[in-house]
Amino acid sequence: MTERPASPRASLFTKYFLALFAAAVGPLLVAGGSEAWFGYRDQRDRLSDLLDSEARLAAFKIEYFLQGISDQLEWMVQLPWSAGTDERRRLDALRLLRQVPPVMSLRLVDATGRERLFVSRIGLNRVESGDDHSDDPAALGAAAQGAWFGPVIFQGGSEPFLTVAVAGNRSAAGVAIAEVNLKFIWDVISAIQVGRTGEAFVLDAPGRLVAHPDISLVLRADDASTRPLQLLRSAILAQPGQAIAGRDTKGDAVMAAMAPIPMVEWSVIVKQPVAEAFGPIYAALWRTGVLLVAGTLFAALLAYWLSQRMIGPIRLLEDGVARIGAGQFDHRIELATGDEFERLAGRFNHMAGELAVSQERSERINRLKRFLAPQVAELIERSGDERVLDGRRVEVVAVFCDLRGFTAFAAQAQPEAIISVLGTYYDAMERVIAAHEATLTSFSGDGIMALVNAPVACPDPALRAVAMARAMQDCVQALLVDWRAAGHELGFGVGLAMGPATVGRIGSGGRLDYTAVGHVVNLASRLCASAKDREILADRTVARAVGTAVALTELEARPLKGFARHVPVFIVDAPRHDASRDNASAVIGESAPG
Amino acid sequence: MPVAGRDKFVSQPLGAHPAQAAPCRRDVLASMLAICVLPAAMTSARAQPSTLPVIGYLGSESPERYASRLGAFAQGLSEAGYVEGRDVSMLFRWADGQYRQLPALAKELADAGVTVMVAPGGAEVALAAKSATTSIPIVFELGGDPVALGLVASLAQPGGNMTGVTSLNVEVSRKRLEFMRELFPQAQLFAIAANPTSPTVKSQLANLDAAAATLGVELRVLHASTSDAFEELFTATRAIGAGGLVFTSDPYFTYRSRRLAELAAQHGVATITQSRDFPLAGGLMSYGGDFRQSHRHTGIYAGRILKGEKPADLPVQRVTKVELFINLKAAQALGLVVPPALLSSADMVIE
Numbered sequence: 006m007t008e009r010p011a012s013p014r015a016s017l018f019t020k021y022f023l024a025l026f027a028a029a030v031g032p033l034l035v036a037g038g039s040e041a042w043f044g045y046r047d048q049r050d051r052l053s054d055l056l057d058s059e060a061r062l063a064a065f066k067i068e069y070f071l072q073g074i075s076d077q078l079e080w081m082v083q084l085p086w087s088a089g090t091d092e093r094r095r096l097d098a099l100r101l102l103r104q105v106p107p108v109m110s111l112r113l114v115d116a117t118g119r120e121r122l123f124v125s126r127i128g129l130n131r132v133e134s135g136d137d138h139s140d141d142p143a144a145l146g147a148a149a150q151g152a153w154f155g156p157v158i159f160q161g162g163s164e165p166f167l168t169v170a171v172a173g174n175r176s177a178a179g180v181a182i183a184e185v186n187l188k189f190i191w192d193v194i195s196a197i198q199v200g201r202t203g204e205a206f207v208l209d210a211p212g213r214l215v216a217h218p219d220i221s222l223v224l225r226a227d228d229a230s231t232r233p234l235q236l237l238r239s240a241i242l243a244q245p246g247q248a249i250a251g252r253d254t255k256g257d258a259v260m261a262a263m264a265p266i267p268m269v270e271w272s273v274i275v276k277q278p279v280a281e282a283f284g285p286i287y288a289a290l291w292r293t294g295v296l297l298v299a300g301t302l303f304a305a306l307l308a309y310w311l312s313q314r315m316i317g318p319i320r321l322l323e324d325g326v327a328r329i330g331a332g333q334f335d336h337r338i339e340l341a342t343g344d345e346f347e348r349l350a351g352r353f354n355h356m357a358g359e360l361a362v363s364q365e366r367s368e369r370i371n372r373l374k375r376f377l378a379p380q381v382a383e384l385i386e387r388s389g390d391e392r393v394l395d396g397r398r399v400e401v402v403a404v405f406c407d408l409r410g411f412t413a414f415a416a417q418a419q420p421e422a423i424i425s426v427l428g429t430y431y432d433a434m435e436r437v438i439a440a441h442e443a444t445l446t447s448f449s450g451d452g453i454m455a456l457v458n459a460p461v462a463c464p465d466p467a468l469r470a471v472a473m474a475r476a477m478q479d480c481v482q483a484l485l486v487d488w489r490a491a492g493h494e495l496g497f498g499v500g501l502a503m504g505p506a507t508v509g510r511i512g513s514g515g516r517l518d519y520t521a522v523g524h525v526v527n528l529a530s531r532l533c534a535s536a537k538d539r540e541i542l543a544d545r546t547v548a549r550a551v552g553t554a555v556a557l558t559e560l561e562a563r564p565l566k567g568f569a570r571h572v573p574v575f576i577v578d579a580p581r582h583d584a585s586r587d588n589a590s591a592v593i594g595e596s597a598p599g
Numbered sequence: 600m601p602v603a604g605r606d607k608f609v610s611q612p613l614g615a616h617p618a619q620a621a622p623c624r625r626d627v628l629a630s631m632l633a634i635c636v637l638p639a640a641m642t643s644a645r646a647q648p649s650t651l652p653v654i655g656y657l658g659s660e661s662p663e664r665y666a667s668r669l670g671a672f673a674q675g676l677s678e679a680g681y682v683e684g685r686d687v688s689m690l691f692r693w694a695d696g697q698y699r700q701l702p703a704l705a706k707e708l709a710d711a712g713v714t715v716m717v718a719p720g721g722a723e724v725a726l727a728a729k730s731a732t733t734s735i736p737i738v739f740e741l742g743g744d745p746v747a748l749g750l751v752a753s754l755a756q757p758g759g760n761m762t763g764v765t766s767l768n769v770e771v772s773r774k775r776l777e778f779m780r781e782l783f784p785q786a787q788l789f790a791i792a793a794n795p796t797s798p799t800v801k802s803q804l805a806n807l808d809a810a811a812a813t814l815g816v817e818l819r820v821l822h823a824s825t826s827d828a829f830e831e832l833f834t835a836t837r838a839i840g841a842g843g844l845v846f847t848s849d850p851y852f853t854y855r856s857r858r859l860a861e862l863a864a865q866h867g868v869a870t871i872t873q874s875r876d877f878p879l880a881g882g883l884m885s886y887g888g889d890f891r892q893s894h895r896h897t898g899i900y901a902g903r904i905l906k907g908e909k910p911a912d913l914p915v916q917r918v919t920k921v922e923l924f925i926n927l928k929a930a931q932a933l934g935l936v937v938p939p940a941l942l943s944s945a946d947m948v949i950e
Contacts, residue, residue, distance in 0.1 A: 224914035
């Protein structure tokens, strides 16, 4: 019973765990995954916007630098030229050089295209040289558009210069033409920072590097080394309005965006290392990943805990049921979960209690059945009152019976035969006694004692006792036929007496018997001893109690052991036996009972 | 590290130079320096891991004369991420005005196996460095055309083991004449001070001659290659009745601006030189490149080469800033009225 049933193929714990885990992790993964995806897209868009605005800001700054120079030049072309030397204008020009460091030299040309003034930081100044500049593209361009920006020229093959020309409102004011050293854009471009390490650079229309935070790249004026930057620009032009990934001059992966400066047809490109640009994206993805893992772990722990909580009571119930099943009815399943499990445990406990009561009852019945007829035992058990078994003095009919010739038989026969005969005999007697609701008080060898009217009273005890004796005789006589056929010379006699006796349970502990003590018991025993085969001997009290209901024949009073006087003896159904049987019976009857 | 009685051999941390050094007490000073610097130099040499790269610094003068230049160099070096003693160690060789010693000193630096050689302060130094090695990277600093001097193949792509910084000093000699002419519009004759030993003297004089022709003035060229000949320059200027004295660009003159200022004041000669040091010391005017910029860029290039870049790939940088300094006190002493055209062009007016 204590042996556990084989482990189930699929454990409830695994099922619950998987179900709970999936319930928690599924939504988490879906939410986390979509969050990561949309976050990534948003961040990418934001990065594109950010780089785009950085590019526009950088372009604005460069444009501001150029615009600042052309604004300064406008001062020089506000007044019309007079015929003679203009000392005031010379001073203005010198002040402009002082004020605008990128301007290396300034040439003022009047409406007729004659050079009126030239000031330079390096070369000699000239006043009223009168050189003809009427077909100078700068002068022509400025006259046509107001402001003119020339192509970038690398002086000495290295330093980028730009010619800026500005015309006055009136053609009489002439044109101011300045040579601008673009190295000064370095101050602007190097101050532009994109993110933490990102930077900006400027390409002119043919793709030459005009400005870069690393000025030596500009000064090298080397198309081959700035080729990656040109590729970057063409990639951006292919996908306008979007930040694109590419490589810079060092071969590092960068994200880049571009903004144009229309007045000089330059492109300002900002770039940021991919690792840095995507830093926030990677950080967000990483964060989401960590959260997902943490969430998954938490879900696993939660699922484990919940399953354990679910399975724990079930295990406890299983164990409890196993113990109860093993007969440990005092075992109680301790569960205080406050839910259905507690109720179920309560039911099991109740069941165990019921089982304990039931077992106790059945044990008691079994005990009672040892000496009481089953129905009597049931009766007593049902009444729940065993006081009926307590010692008291009542009128009883004691019935004794035993086999004639058993001692001799037992001395000769094989043990198997003896046990077989006794087994059959007891079996038959028990049935007969039970059928008459009499109380079987003891077996002793071949002798049996039974009581009628104790512990449970019954109507007409004497009559019942006689009927039982008769049944005993009939039953045993039927058996005797077989036994005699097997060569066992046995007989059967019954004695019964009625009278008051002390009855009750005697003995101690496990050996508790119900029995009767008194004169009547001795008398019945003696009567049985003196009865021959087939005979049922009764005393006077029985005879009287039976009256005429049974055919009784009074025999000659006979001396009985332990009785001072001859005792009157009645025989039930005096046998009509033939002489030969009679003889044999007499022989057997002489032997002592038991 | 040799610590001799002559301070040209004294190694010193950058920027830690005595403010004034009286030439007559140089030996005393040198021994004092040796006493002060030797333990520091030795401990620092011991503390430095031997793996530190070494910059060999070739100076045409003494540490005192180079003090401000060394400061600018250290600034540029630190902009490139190098600090002396922490990331890089310095090995100095000083010619102390003896320019003929420069090639030998450059050779010493090359033999010491320096990582990069820095040759600032003029064409002489750059040429000396070039003669010493063809493999060790060299960063020069000079006023002139390095292509014409044969130092590099082109400004954009130097090609060899040399690159550096050039200022416009040599080119703007003519502007000095122009400014002087602005001050003395009536004068027909101007004196020119030239150092005949300078590698750029020829081009500068040609340049000046052309300018004189344009301006319609005459020039008298006076030579001085040692400080002993300085006084002669001023007396001669006065003697010939020149409007003023115009100095050609030459480091030898530049590093002796104080002496020149003294002499100019003493002899009452209107003088213009290349370096701001001159008007700051009491001279009248200066027009030339900003040496602090050029030395700072030298430091940056030295740092970039230490980082592994090749001189051949680093284009020669031109310092574009040219500054005009005018000392009005000196003008007043000379009884001159500075015209507005000069004042409005001046980057700095000392009053």
